[in-house]
Every structure is written in structure tokens, then in C-alpha cells.
Amino acid sequence: MDAINRVAVLGCGTMGCGIAQVCALAGHDVVILEVNKERAAAGFEQLAGSMNAAVDRGRCSIAMRDDMLNRLHPTISVDDLSESDLVIEAVVENLEVKKEILRAVANVVSPEAIVTTNTSALSVTRLAAIMPNPQRFAGLHFFNPATAMKLVEVVRALQTEESVITALISFVQRVGKVAVEVGDSPGFIVNRLLLPYLNDVIQAFDEGLASAADIDTALELGLGYRVGPLSLLDLIGLDVHEHATRNAYDATLDQAFAPPPLLTRMVSAGRLGNKTGVGFRTQKEEA
């Protein structure tokens, strides 16, 4: 029996906050672990702000907000995770950083606890290998923004046991998301399909196929995509895409994942998309 009640989220950046919010809204108590008080407070502020905005828009009652915020427990002490049934790691995409925090968590949680990573770029199997109970380790890949995106990829590492996958799928469904089970291959399903497509668009744009605006319009109107690929890249952040696709390329040596030269140039020039105000579509000269 793998009842998941108490959840812990490691890191309260964009993904960590979103995941904590999803879990708390579904009624789980969520411990949020950060490295220092300032970051923990900032994360809590961000979550409170997001809930206040929901109240302002009439999408959430004040009682619901307070109820939800009461379930969030920011901490800087890993010992506070000792009672957790499920740990979701959402720290920076850096193998060494993830290893260090996961080792610390492994020392305090029960051997029966399920520990997961929200990585999109690293091998889940490789992270499982450093755990004392690798069979209790899996990937739990949420999408950004976690509150809005329905999908969660449940990633089976080579070591993951069946009951963990079953428990995670039912957990994902209980927090109102759609679970798909995937093997631990680079990019899982979504990024395996998305990254080559985005790279292909960047390369074709660089070769002068059409204007950035016309490429987006064609795919929005022709295929019913909500956001055209170049707007999507601006939204994701060109540096984030470059990092993800370079990781997938390193893991597979598959040409389809190789960062196109224009992408690398734009990242070098600090044109990272919406967050810097200049990207494929956000600069007048480019559009």
C-alpha cells in the first residue's frame, strides 16, 4: 500500500512553486525545502501572490486560499522531510546539485518513501543509482506552468519497481492531472518530440523560409497550435531550450537535438526571449 499524503518539494523556483501549489490545492500537506530562509520566504511569497491573484480574479475563495497556504510548510531543514511519503525534487538542472540534495533527503526519509525528480534533461536512472533505495525512485515530470498544464510524465528508471509507478500514476490523477508512463529515454515523450521540431523551425527560419511571424501564423492557423513555435521559444527562454536540447544531444548524439547555430548565437547575444525583451518575436527587427 503506497498511500501518499505528505509531500515534500525540493526547491521553490518556478517549477517547485507550481508543483507545491498543485499538490496543496489537491489537499496535500507540502513541505518546501530551500537552501536558505530568504529563498524559502521568496517562494512562499510567490505562492501567496499567485493565490491572491486567483482570489482577485474570482477563481478562488479567500477560505480556499487560506486553507491552501496553511498546507504549505517552507523549511530550510532537511529533517522536516522525515515524515514525507513523496518527495519531488525540483532544483536546478545540475547533476551535482541534484545528487547532493537527494543524498541528504535519502538520509532522513523512510525507506518506503517515494523519491522523484522533476528533471527534464537528466537521466532518472543515473539519479536513482545514487539512492540507497533506487527501486523507490522515479521521475515525475511536470510542465510549466505546472498549475495550468495537465500532463505529468511518470518516468520509470531501470531500477523503479512497479508499485512505485502505480502509486505515482494514481497520485497524479488525484491532483487532477493526466499521467503518462514513460521510459527513461532522453526527453521522455514530450521533449523528444518538441525539441527536434523547435530546432527544425529555427534552422528553417535562419535559412529564410519565411518571416518569424508567418511561420507562427502558418502553424497556428494551419495546425491549430495555440502558440506558434517561435513565440513558444520566446516564452520558454532560448537559453532554457538551448540547455535542454544540448543535453538531449549529448545523451543521444542524435542530430535532431543539436542546437542550431542561430539558437546558440542568440543565446550568446543575450537574446533569450520574453525575459530579456528580445527573441524571435519580441523584437521589432526580428518580427
Place this chain on the structure above:
Amino acid sequence: MSEPSFTVGIIGAGTMGSGITTVMVRSGHRTVLRDTNAECLVTGGHNVARFLDKSVSIGKMSSAEARRAKDNLVLSAQDADLSECDVVVEAIHEDLKAKQELFRHLSDVCKPETLFHTNTSTLSVTAIAAGASNPERVVGTHYCNPAPLMKLVEVVRGQLTSDDTYSRTIGFIASLDKKSVTTKDVPGFIVNRFLIPFENNCIRSLESGVGTVESIDLAVRHGLRHPMGPFTLLDIVGLDVHRAVSLSLYEQLRDPRFAPPPLVERMVAAGQLGRKVGQGFYNYDQAGLIGT
């Protein structure tokens, strides 16, 4: 104030030809629908009328508007009826020789200023234009299926398309309440250029066991927010059609991403062509989804 009105010729009364004809008559353009096959011509005319009637019944159009649109339509088996056309849209089967011959012939029949539009989706506009005695008048206008419902038209400039032909074409497409995008004459233009490798990648992911038909469809719908999953879409398009488009692009580009994956070849060989036969990536028998 009414929009400027054109006289338009549509060659080929198949799915695309009749769909484009519907767009034209609805926009107030007198339209000559031409097909050498009399039976096909009648069917095409019926399809236009049926679409307009349906638009009335679902409240998208008044019956007076539908009547005016129908009055704009002329079914023709004679080339002479094309002589007054300002724009001729070619929507015959995807055969380079046939399209080249058609435009060569039309150069003799039509006015010197007539715009020649090809609705090809996989052939080179430049190569098609090369068959016309005045290739500068030929431009690609690629409508999406179903043409009356889809907003997009890809305008494709061939190597020899003149600026005048291009700019008059952009003005004409605007009169149809469509959104045009301009693309170079490269295989697949924009939409198929990106859709076909994406779909083939989905099929290869299925082949290699990364996911199932259901999990990949779910992941694409909810993780990428596409309106439908790739296998649902492929079943609607038809595996035979997907194979033909992929192969045509592959032969032009020699890029393996466009090559139909082995699973597609097997499914086509086995007659698992998708919805139209009740079996593709999904089975439509039990669901009772087979329709005409």
C-alpha cells in the same frame, strides 16, 4: 461598400477544388468550376451547394446570402468559359506534367493579366510554372483542407514569380477573408515542412517503444496542447495520404526525417489506412465511428 469582385476559374472539382470554389462564391466572386470529368463536375457542384446549405442551417449564413453565393457558380466543361477569368486556381491531382500542361494551355486561353494559382501541396511551384509560357504569372496558393473552414493560405513565390503577380495575389487572398503567409518555394512550404517530420518522429517513437499510441497522443495533447494527438490526426488524414506526402517530400529533400517509417509501409500494405476503413492506429469498429 462592396469588395472588388473577381472572375475566378477553378480547375478540378475534387475535395480541394470544390472547397476552394465554396470560398470564392461565398466571397462574392463569379466562379467557373471546370472539370473534364462530367460526373466529378456535378458532384463538385453538389458539394458546394451542400456546404452553403449547411452554413444556413447552422446559422452561419442567411439563405439570401447562400442563394447569392450559389448564383455566382458556373459549372463548365469548356475552356472558353475561362477566357474572362482574372484568377485561375489549379486544383487537379498532384502530377507535375499534368499541371505544367494545364498552365501552358491556359496561357493560350486566358487574358494576358490572368493570375495563375496552383494549389499544389508537395510539388515545386517553380517547376509547375516552368510549363507555362509566362511563368512570372504563376504563384502557389496552398489552401488547407477543408478550405471553407481553414483560415490559412500559404502563398508560395516561385523562382520566376513576378512582384506584380505576388502583390495582386496577396490582395486577392485578402478578399477571401483568409490569412496569407508568404513562403519560399521549398518542399512542404511551412505547414507540411514541419508537420510531416513531427508526425514521422511520433511514429518512430511508437516503433521504438518510447510510448504507446494512447500515451503519445495524450502527451502531445496535454503536454504540447495540440488540438489532437498525432495518431488521431494520422487516422483522419489517412495513412496512404501521409505515406504519399512523406515520400514526395523525401524524394525532393533526401532528408530521412521525411521518409515514411517502416510502420507506415506495413500499415498501408495491410490496408490499415485509418478512419476511412475503420482501422488505423485506432480501431473504429466498436466505437461506430465509420462514416462517409
